[in-house]
Amino acid sequence: MFRHEVVEKAPEGFAPRRIVGVDVHFSRDGATAFAAAVRLGGQLELEESVQAAEPARFPYRTGFLSFREVPVALAALARLAEPPELVLVDGQGLAHPRRFGFACHLGVLLDLPTIGVAKSRLLGRFAEPGPAAGDWSPLEDKGEIVGAVLRSKAACRPLFVSIGHKIDLATAITLVQATVARHRLPEPTRLADHLSRAHT
């Protein structure tokens, strides 16, 4: 039976090889949505990239990002030749007012492990993480740990990592940091960001 409920646990022996990053951008008038999905190999090399574009069908509203970005993101992901084992999403997962951000939405719809990797905070309180790459502190909202504030690179603003679906926070943090190369953003999301911008 179908239940749109986030699963906060990774599959047994989870060690994803096909890691995909997705990102969405909009035309300057906000009327057209562009999505890009990139699949990386074990050495974080680009193995496949796909794109999609379609009219935006929902305005941006804080807390309702999914309604604007999910459709075009799904369209791009559907074009991948190889199915993802893990998807990194540009936005929040559990760290959301209704505990169901963009990353959760995509994860449940695709029935795949997803992680939300946001560049800024939507909600939650946190202590500034330590200065070294990999340092992190919990993101707490209403008495719950909803994510982690991760210093992906020294001397950079931290990332806001939260689980999307079929994963746990500790694994999510490890996998995000493992896909960070020379930049603040992990390679999957960073390359998807580049490609979706290039589409315009």
Added chain:
DNA sequence: GCGACAG
């Protein structure tokens, strides 16, 4: 009422 507010 006031401030905060993924992309």
Added chain:
DNA sequence: ATCTTGTCGC
């Protein structure tokens, strides 16, 4: 998300 000028650093 998008628009901006300059600035710093590899």
